[in-house]
Amino acid sequence: xxxxxxxxxxxxxxxxxxxxxxxxxxxxxxxxxxxxxxxxxxxxxxxxxxxxxxxxxxxxxxxxxxxxxxxxxxxxxxxxxxxxxxxxxxxxxxxxxxxxxxxxxxxxxxxxxx
Amino acid sequence: xxxxxxxxxxxxxxxxxxxxxxxxxxxxxxxxxxxxxxxxxxxxxxxxxxxxxxxxxxxxxxxxxxxxxxxxxxxxxxxxxxxxxxxxxxxxxxxxxxxxxxxxxxxxxxxxxx
Numbered sequence: 001x002x003x004x005x006x007x008x009x010x011x012x013x014x015x016x017x018x019x020x021x022x023x024x025x026x027x028x029x030x031x032x033x034x035x036x037x038x039x040x041x042x043x044x045x046x047x048x049x050x051x052x053x054x055x056x057x058x059x060x061x062x063x064x065x066x067x068x069x070x071x072x073x074x075x076x077x078x079x080x081x082x083x084x085x086x087x088x089x090x091x092x093x094x095x096x097x098x099x100x101x102x103x104x105x106x107x108x109x110x111x112x113x114x
Numbered sequence: 115x116x117x118x119x120x121x122x123x124x125x126x127x128x129x130x131x132x133x134x135x136x137x138x139x140x141x142x143x144x145x146x147x148x149x150x151x152x153x154x155x156x157x158x159x160x161x162x163x164x165x166x167x168x169x170x171x172x173x174x175x176x177x178x179x180x181x182x183x184x185x186x187x188x189x190x191x192x193x194x195x196x197x198x199x200x201x202x203x204x205x206x207x208x209x210x211x212x213x214x215x216x217x218x219x220x221x222x223x224x225x226x227x228x
Contacts, residue, residue, distance in 0.1 A: 042219035104156025
C-alpha cells in the first residue's frame with residue numbers, strides 16, 4: 001500500500017541535542033499527524049496539523065504543515081532519554097467516514113544516548 | 115489507557131490455524147478501524163466500520179480475513195488458515211479523542227505464525 005516518504009530512517013543522538021525529521025508525499029493532504037510508538041504499544045498522537053503553513057508546538061516538540069500540503073516536519077528540542085521510540089508521520093484527506101483513513105510513513109527510529 | 119482495549123496482546127500460532135482478535139472501545143464511537151503493521155513499516159489500513167456496517171476493505175484484506183462489528187460496539191478480526199506472512203501487529207483504532215481527523219489506537223495484538 002501507499003506510504004509516505006519519511007526521513008531519516010533512524011537517528012542516534014546525544015541527550016540534549018535537537019532532532020529534525022520530515023515527511024513528504026506525492027499527494028495533497030488536509031491533515032498531517034505525528035505519532036510516537038514505543039515497543040509493544042500502539043502509536044500515540046503527538047501533534048495534529050490542519051492548515052497549510054501551520055506551526056504547532058507541544059512542549060519540546062514543534063511540527064509544521066508544509067505550504068504545498070505535501071510535506072511536514074517534526075522537531076524535538078533538547079532531547080531526553082524518554083524520547084526514544086519510533087516517530088511516524090501520517091496524512092489524511094480529512095472529512096468524514098473513510099476519509100479518516102490514515103496513510104503512514106515508515107517511521108524514524110530515534111535513539112538517545114544519555 | 116488509550117480508550118481502546120485489544121485482546122489478546124500476543125498470539126503465537128502454527129501455520130494453518132485460525133485466530134481471532136477483539137477490539138473494545140471504552141466508549142461509543144461510530145467509526146472503528148483495523149490496521150496492520152509489519153516489522154519496520156508504518157501501520158497500513160485494513161478495514162473500517164461505521165456502526166455495524168463494514169464500509170471499506172483494503173486489498174490487503176484477503177478472503178482469509180473477516181471482520182465484524184455485530185452491535186456497533188466491539189469488533190473482531192478473524193484470520194483463517196494463517197500463513198507466516200500474516201505475522202504482524204494488528205491495531206484497532208477509533209476516530210476522535212484528540213481533535214478532528216485523528217485516530218486513537220489501541221496497544222495492538224501481535225501475531226506470530228510459526
